[in-house]
Amino acid sequence: KDVTNNLTLHFRSVANSILAMIATFIALALLGLVTAKPTIETSNGNVVITLDSPSQQLLVKYANDSTPAQPVALQGAITSIQTELAAIRKLVNQKPDAADTYTKSEVDAAISPKADSANVYSKSDVDTALGTKANSVDVYAKTAVDTAVDAKADSTNVFTKAEVNTFLGLKANSADVYTKTEVDTELEVKAHGDDVYTKVESDTALALKADKSDTYTKSEVDTAVNVKANSADVYTKTQVDTALTDKANADTTFTKTEVTTALGQKAESTAVAQLKTDVTSGRKISSHAEGFDDNLAGRASQWKYYWNEATIGMSANYTELQLDAATKTYTITGSKVPTTSSEGPYLFVQKGVVHPGRGQGQNGVTADRYAIIGYTVAEAGMYSLTNAVFDIVGASGDGNSIRVYVNDRSVLVHQIDEMGADDNDTFNTFLGYLKVGDVIYVASGPRNTDSSDGMTISFDVSYGIGPALTPDVADGGRLPFFGGAYLSTSVYVWWGKPAANAWNLIFDSNAKVLVDRGVYILKAAPSDLFKVGAGWYREALVSRPFVWFDGATNDDDEDSIPVHVSGHASNNVEISFQTKRTRGNQPHRLEMKSSVAWSAWSYMELTFLRLM
Numbered sequence: 001k002d003v004t005n006n007l008t009l010h011f012r013s014v015a016n017s018i019l020a021m022i023a024t025f026i027a028l029a030l031l032g033l034v035t036a037k038p039t040i041e042t043s044n045g046n047v048v049i050t051l052d053s054p055s056q057q058l059l060v061k062y063a064n065d066s067t068p069a070q071p072v073a074l075q076g077a078i079t080s081i082q083t084e085l086a087a088i089r090k091l092v093n094q095k096p097d098a099a100d101t102y103t104k105s106e107v108d109a110a111i112s113p114k115a116d117s118a119n120v121y122s123k124s125d126v127d128t129a130l131g132t133k134a135n136s137v138d139v140y141a142k143t144a145v146d147t148a149v150d151a152k153a154d155s156t157n158v159f160t161k162a163e164v165n166t167f168l169g170l171k172a173n174s175a176d177v178y179t180k181t182e183v184d185t186e187l188e189v190k191a192h193g194d195d196v197y198t199k200v201e202s203d204t205a206l207a208l209k210a211d212k213s214d215t216y217t218k219s220e221v222d223t224a225v226n227v228k229a230n231s232a233d234v235y236t237k238t239q240v241d242t243a244l245t246d247k248a249n250a251d252t253t254f255t256k257t258e259v260t261t262a263l264g265q266k267a268e269s270t271a272v273a274q275l276k277t278d279v280t281s282g283r284k285i286s287s288h289a290e291g292f293d294d295n296l297a298g299r300a301s302q303w304k305y306y307w308n309e310a311t312i313g314m315s316a317n318y319t320e321l322q323l324d325a326a327t328k329t330y331t332i333t334g335s336k337v338p339t340t341s342s343e344g345p346y347l348f349v350q351k352g353v354v355h356p357g358r359g360q361g362q363n364g365v366t367a368d369r370y371a372i373i374g375y376t377v378a379e380a381g382m383y384s385l386t387n388a389v390f391d392i393v394g395a396s397g398d399g400n401s402i403r404v405y406v407n408d409r410s411v412l413v414h415q416i417d418e419m420g421a422d423d424n425d426t427f428n429t430f431l432g433y434l435k436v437g438d439v440i441y442v443a444s445g446p447r448n449t450d451s452s453d454g455m456t457i458s459f460d461v462s463y464g465i466g467p468a469l470t471p472d473v474a475d476g477g478r479l480p481f482f483g484g485a486y487l488s489t490s491v492y493v494w495w496g497k498p499a500a501n502a503w504n505l506i507f508d509s510n511a512k513v514l515v516d517r518g519v520y521i522l523k524a525a526p527s528d529l530f531k532v533g534a535g536w537y538r539e540a541l542v543s544r545p546f547v548w549f550d551g552a553t554n555d556d557d558e559d560s561i562p563v564h565v566s567g568h569a570s571n572n573v574e575i576s577f578q579t580k581r582t583r584g585n586q587p588h589r590l591e592m593k594s595s596v597a598w599s600a601w602s603y604m605e606l607t608f609l610r611l612m
Contacts, residue, residue: 285379285383286460287458288459289352289458293351296328302378304320304374305372306319306441307321307347308370311495312370312445312493313405313410313493321334328350329349330348330349330350331348337355342363342365343369344357347450353454353456354371355454356370356371359450360603368446372441372443373441373442374439375461379463381434381463383462383463384428385404385429385459386459388426388460389456389457389458390402390444390455390456390457396452397452400447400455401444401445401447402425402427403443403445406431407439410491411490411491442457444457489608489609491605491606491608492513493605494604495603496604498592498598500594503591504593504594505589505591506589506606507590508589509551509589514548514608515610516548516551517548517549518548518550520546520547522607523606532598532600533600534602535570537568537570538567538568538569539565540566542564543563545611546559546561548588549588553581558581559579563575573595575593576595577591577592
């Protein structure tokens, strides 16, 4: 029992020592001083624990007994202790190295600022809570949120999403509306609300208006109004209606245009009074003598002097004569008579005296050369040649010819047939209505040659009719008829060389010599066709009336014009006339035929008297 108690005490002492050693070992291990498996053995009654090497040994003494225990006795305890140490070592091996763990102070220092577990969430709690949260990259930081929130309105001042959606449901898409800038731009050109009508007001007002298609635009109205009279200058409908009740119907009255047109054809009362005076007594405009004096003095004048380089009666063939101032004579060359001109060395115009040029065939001349006096009309109206007298100067000539034309229209042909003086023949001539710019020509020509063909001549150009009412058929361009009406004549000079019994064209409807549907009598002036082998000697011809058609024809027939011939001798030569129509819308033709051939070119002067 004592032994047992001693062993117990000893064991306890040993155990305490071992426990102290183990604690020391653990502390060393915690301090990182143990790196290898420790060994435990007894030495001299002591327990020696070798850590890494013999230099690292721990000597364990028995605490309450200085007598070393028997190793054998202690072997079981040691084995038991080794077993426990192995278990402890196993536990120690499961612990992290000191380098991988915090010391207590480090742990305390680290734990000190931490919250108690009761005051924090566990990892599971945190994971659960974080599972309902957004990632940091998907949310704003507090600072960013605060900054953004500061820029936002309070919830009391804004709409909720539902409210916004509700309102947006009532709004148009941005693509369908204007931006503020666009609206502002558009509003800049718009009227203020106070200055315009609302839609209801506009609709109400427009309901009373006509459609655009039924109304004029402002521009159209302005244009129309500009051509209208002011209301102060026109009558109202009532005034017009009242006035119209006293007026005749339009179908029984003339329009203003019709009245103006009709009045334009009438003379003013003062003009009628003057015309009556002119008709009964005439009004002198100028005279050949006065015009000649004006020209010599260099004053303005309506008078000029010409000679014909080709057929007479065509003003295009006329050339002005030149003044020889020394002799106060107009000649072809402007030099003293006789001149060097082969066409008319003695052709001249003086004040009161004229002399023609060569006759046809004389010295190779192709047409009679005339001394021509011209007057250009400056005032429209009825004209006559009055106080018209001529007289042959010499007694040995072969005759002269006096012709009067208006432009290229012949109104008088007077042949002087006597072989000698013809005292004071008159040639008063009614010229008809003349326009401003028309030219009156009085021409003196030879009958055969220019030998001794000088003549005195004087005449007035008068406004009126009365002084010219005495010419015979040959001398007058117009004749009194049926209480004041006048028959008219026109002259056409034909130039040709017909073959025997061949129809020759005189003119056709394109020439516009005769008036459409006019009824005419044709007269051939006294002719001496014996000169060209045609046998006539001082013969004259007049036709029975015939009608003229001034247009295109579409038939193939001829209508003869019967004629009567009288004179000195015809020598059985017949001159015939006819009108001819041709299919294919060809012009109407007047034709002439001679029973014998003419040996040379010659002319025939035809006068047409219009009856109606």
